[in-house]
């Protein structure tokens with residue numbers, strides 16, 4: 001097939017996404033290197049990211065606590081084929097259960113040697129302890145945690 | 153216990169799909185028109201006969217904003233009742249079927265179109281664009297900045313399945329190889345050559361542990377179905393199948409982890425709904441074939457269990473090859489329905505099929521699942 005006729009269209013939009021009071025409080029905490037969680041008064045689950053309401057019990061969350069910046073790596077993947085505009089592969093993304101949390105926080109995970117794809121599983125087995133590495137400059141966004149690295 | 157009124161059966165009278173290609177040299181609405189007009193031709197109906205059109209499309213891949221203005225007329229909805237869903241076309245079928253079953257209209261059209269406005273020379277280039285759109289579809293404060301995409305989600309789900317359920321990478325490769333090989337001999341091959349498990353295992357890594365041939369080849373196109381009430385269908389030529397029940401469900405965000413540890417839960421809820429509507433109490437013994445939509449081989453088993461169809465012989469699970477050969481985005485729901493109806497038409501006695509579809513925009517996160525029960529007549 002010869003190349004079809006196309007026309008280049010570019011969208012350049014800047015959004016100011018509203019964080020609200022719950023996520024706003026969490027993001028402000030990150031500036032001070034604090035990971036803040038909240039919990040549901042009925043089912044007692046502790047949320048990171050914090051939630052304004054518990055979706056299961058359908059009540060407002062209460063009680064804030066500060067969690068340690070460490071947890072267990074529940075799962076990860078190595079991205080070998082990334083996306084346009086994204087980080088240069090290979091890189092790893094994982095789901096972290098922070099100590100004291102009932103939820104998964106998704107983040108970038110470092111500390112893997114990508115030379116041999118067959119070995120990545122043994123390098124970071126399920127439940128490996130990982131800790132947050134803080135960005136030098138923090139502006140109140142999730143990337144104030146630069147990434148998680150093996151804590152061992 | 154209150155009894156629940158069952159919606160009436162809805163007849164499939166027209167069903168069509170455009171060629172499914174890596175890239176189409178066509179404007180979005182032209183594809184919609186091609187699919188809808190071909191589906192109407194099958195049952196010799198005209199635009200004036202259509203009481204409702206439901207279109208499934210998504211503006212971000214289409215490079216448009218509120219594209220109903222462009223596609224309504226092509227979906228036979230000009231100056232009549234029509235709306236658009238940003239969902240897999242399985243949802244459009246369910247919505248159109250409900251309108252017919254409720255007696256709101258005699259004839260309804262559902263159509264799905266997927267035509268990402270991006271030119272690339274290979275599948276990797278096409279996926280890089282689709283993955284960029286996927287990243288944009290993730291929640292913007294927590295998930296998007298850390299690089300979440302559909303492929304990353306599928307990679308993590310597969311990694312979890314290998315650790316927790318005992319399935320091996322070899323098992324996954326064999327599933328993919330068998331499905332691609334079946335699809336290559338089918339009517340709408342995305343990948344045209346048979347492959348072996350060894351070839352799947354030797355293909356390029358995409359999202360560990362998943363490899364290139366474990367993901368569908370990205371396809372584009374449109375598919376449409378014409379549904380009619382039993383009274384109207386009795387006077388029409390065309391397809392001879394009946395939708396006896398549909399069900400839909402939506403999955404959860406990243407933080408609950410259900411997308412990882414219970415990826416089948418959404419499909420199970422949709423199936424429960426569809427089976428109740430169809431009064432299907434024992435799917436294991438009364439379903440002949442399933443058109444399953446497993447975007448990776450690691451979801452094949454969980455989805456099949458959720459549908460209660462793990463006992464079906466392998467040849468009765470996506471005889472078309474399912475998504476292993478190729479995936480036409482939001483058009484998939486109707487493509488799967490087409491494959492199921494074609495299977496029923498070529499087998500005696502006609503039997504019963506289950507059609508399963510999911511959207512793949514953010515992987516198993518916030519996944520939307522649709523299940524339909526279809527019987528040959």
Ligand SMILES: [Zn+2]
Pocket residue numbers: 040041042043044045054055056057058
């Ligand atoms: Zn609760």
